[in-house]
Amino acid sequence: MLILSRKAGETIWIGEDVEIIISEVKGEQVKIGIRAPRNIDIIRGELRQDISTSNTESVVKNLSLFTNENNRKQ
Incomplete structure (x- = not known):
């Protein structure tokens, strides 16, 4: 740095x-x-962290929905 x-x-x-x-x-x-x-692209550091956290949470929720649908079909 x-x-x-x-x-x-x-x-x-x-x-x-x-x-x-x-x-x-x-x-x-x-x-x-x-x-x-x-x-x-220019973005403030705290917004970048918020976006990253939000994206991670979204992926986890979507994976959980996908896993629950697969469990129901079996």
Whole structure:
């Protein structure tokens, strides 16, 4: 993991296409802007975790329904 110190108005580049702009720093909160091509998905970490958890729960429920249907047919 690379850790950088930046001030408001400074930037970080990821590759040739993605620019991270530090917009504002207030206490423990940092506002950032991201310039990236439209084909790059950008999602907050906590939402990614929620989606992953939700998808896992959905698969488990669907498997359980499938298993219950197979047990009834036998």
